[in-house]
Amino acid sequence: MRKAICTQLNGKYAAIPAVVACIIAVALLSGIAGSSTPQLSEGERIYTSACVACHGADGKGTSQAIAGFKQPDSFPDFTRCDQTTAEENVAYQATITYGGPYRGFSQIMPSFSKALTQQQITEVVRYLRSFCTNAHWPRGELNVPRAIATEKAYPEDEEVVTAEVNARGTPGVTNHIIHEQRFGMKNQLEVDVPLMFQDQAHTWYGGVGDTVFGVKRVLYSSLPKGSIFALQGEVQVPTGNRTRGFGSGTTTFGMFGMYDQLFRTNTFLQFQGGANLPVHTDIAPQNVFFNSSIGQSFAEDHGLGRLWSPMVEFVASRDLTTGAKTDWDVLPQMQVTLSPRQHVRADLGVRIPMTDTAHRPVQLELYFLWDWADGKITEGW
Ligand code: HEC
Incomplete structure (x- = not known):
């Protein structure tokens, strides 16, 4: 030529x-x-030879007529940043290495543990990431394990049910039913309905507490740096019965910041600090708080399997009234993934007051959470 x-x-x-x-x-x-005709990257080369038949050259998936199977509801469209950015690379690596069923997905997705090395799987995952062309979406790696008290910065699609049980002092249980829903790239809505049950003078009373509505927005996130920062504004509505001690009797505005730091070793730090400002300060005090958590995740099967995350939280709160002291609690706990897809998790901990121990009981605290963007609660097992 x-x-x-x-x-x-x-x-x-x-x-x-x-x-x-x-x-x-x-x-x-x-x-x-x-x-x-640029040089094909290693990841693209692997994708073209091993994945295109089902996932399509464009990453959206091949039609049923060509692929020969009906796509499950959870079939990924790798160009949809809203669906893919929440997934961690290790989740993809696990599915590619061990096949769909390992993470509770369809067995149509084959295992590549014999055909590809871990390095090649890392390369193909890197290539999968290039289908989402908007780098502003916060990445799922920054979604560190949820602590009991310290709210995390990452926006979530989650249902959480928590329980706090007094281990000493007045018998009582408080549950929270929390709905968290992402919207747009960086925002999340939150509704928290507390249910309280207390033994008051040998009679059990139960009722709804003060419901909280919140909006979170991520202001900064960087996967290479492992950092994410978000702000949240809240309104606490006095739906609880004040005379029973289930409610504050006044509307309260809350505002806080959250900063999480993830390290390459899967160690993580979480910080949350802010203030609660009641409208009627004569019946409920203004309050400032600072929560922090340090933890470490360990995954079975060389980093691809069930995740165990021991953490310790240090929780401080202080009313803004003259002579008020800061209340300190320590909260050791363990979070574990229950479903192979890791979208259903549980956490169990103990809240141990360090100050004012006479008035504040030791509490057993636990939660179950379901990340509903990852599938129905019955799927993924
Ligand atoms: C025989 C068809 C087929 C081939 C070949 C195939 N996949 Fe899949 N893959 C699927 C199906 C079907 C699903 C959806 C499973 C589900 O949602 O239950 C899937 C799901 C996935 C997921 C999503 C997991 C998640 O967490 O959502 C990833 C990542 C993936 N495949 C990567 C690959 C890569 C990389 C290759 C090539 C190395 C590949 N697949 C080859 C059929 C295939």
């Missing part, structure tokens, strides 16, 4: 300028050809 062009050129314009023109022409042509 190059030779043909040069012979033609040489034939038309004999002598030196023609030779120079020929060299430039060839250089230009090969330059253009080079940019139109």
Whole structure:
């Protein structure tokens, strides 16, 4: 081809300028050809040979007629940033290594543990990430394990049911039913309904507490740095019965910031600090608080399996009234994933007051959470 062009050129314009023109022409042509067929990356090469038949060259999935199977509801469209960015790379690695059923997905998704090395799987996951072209979505790795008291910065699609049981002092149980829902790229709505049950003078009373409505927004997130920062505003509505001690009797505005830091070792830190400002300060005090958590995740099966996350929280709260002291609690706990898909998890801990121990009982605290964006609660087992 190059030779043909040069012979033609040489034939038309004999002598030196023609030779120079020929060299430039060839250089230009090969330059253009080079940019139109770039070198395939290792990940793209693997994807093209092993994954395209089912997942499509565009990452959206091949039609049923060609692929020969009906796509499950959870079939990924790798171009949908809203569906893929919440997934951690290890979740993808686990599915590719051990096949769909390992994470409670369809067995149509084959295991590549024999065909590909871990390095090749890492490369193909890197290539999968290139289908989502908007880098502003917060990445799921920054969704560190939820602590009991310290709210995390990552926006969630979650249902959480918590229980706090007094281990000493007045028998009582408080449950929270928490609904968290993402909207847009960086926002989340939250509704928290407390249910309280207390033994008051040997009679059990139960009722709804003060319901909280909140909006969270991520202001900064960076996967390479392992950091995420978000702000949340809340309104606590006095739905609880004040005379029973289930409610504050006043509307309260809350505002707090959350900063989480993840390290390469899967160690994580979480910080949350803010204030609660009641409208009627004569019946409920203004209050500032600071919660923090340090933890470490360990995953079975060389980092791809069930996740155990021991954490310790340090929780501080102080009423803004004259003479008030800061209340400190320590909260050791363990979170574990229950479903193979890791979308159903439980956490059990003990809240141990360090100050004012006479008035504040030791509490057993636990929660169950279900990340409903990852599938129905009955799926993924
Ligand atoms: C025989 C068809 C087939 C082939 C080949 C195939 N997949 Fe899949 N893959 C599927 C199906 C079907 C699902 C959806 C499973 C479900 O949602 O239950 C899936 C799901 C996935 C998921 C989503 C897991 C999650 O967490 O949502 C990833 C990642 C994935 N495949 C990567 C790959 C890669 C990379 C390759 C090539 C190395 C590949 N697949 C080859 C059929 C296939």
